[in-house]
Amino acid sequence: MNIPSIQTDPVITKLLDKVPADMRGSFSDAQLLALKVALGGRAWGAHAVDARWTLKWWRWQYYFVFLAGRNKRVLSLRERKLQRLSMAIVLAVFLLVSTAVGLLVLYLVKSALGIDLIPGFSLGVWGWFQSEFLR
Template identity: 65%
Template sequence: MSSVSDDVRDDFFVKNLLEKLPSDSRGSFSADQLLALKVAFGGRAWGVHAVDLRWTLKIWRWHYYFVVLAGRNRRELSRREREIARVAMVLSLAIFLVFSALLGLLMLYLVKSAFGINLFPGFSLGIWGWFQESILR
């Protein structure tokens, strides 16, 4: 019974719950009572998030609320969620690499144009002229 009690007391929700209680009453709960409290209150416990933005928007008679939560995921992901996370990571990496490559090519083009190097005589993309007019002036 003590191993079950120790397992329950090691739970994230139960630890946070017990920390909020007075120190003299923390040890008075049995494992079954702690599990019952977790079931009763655990579904509503959001915890602390790195990003916690909440606001409401009133449009005429109606109120709409928006919540943006972000933070470290502490729960175990299902197989489908792991696959989606993997695809999202690959897609994010691909977008980052394409953006970085395009930015690098733009920088190289601007440096080439600043030195007056023409790879194809009589041909220009017009980026150097736009850069001189918009950015340098």
């Protein structure tokens, strides 16, 4: 059974490309394996969205990076709490919008059927809907 050398690993190859040429051969396989573990074995540039641009303003240059993709990391406690909070906010907004749209549809159906729950009172939505969409 032939075990491939750590030197052929894509992560290690990219890492060694950034090291000066005279130092590349000085790492043992154990050291390279420890470096790979320390770096988390991540692949550079493996994002679904990878947008990078530079803005030059007078004497300075600023760079901007927008990365997006599937998160494969283990989240910390703080990140998990933030994730739960953001998911709760998204769910609350979704339920609020869904409820508002549902009530609007029920109101329009009620008005189309001619049902008058409070005699002499109207929100004006049915009149607007008729003038805009049912000409």
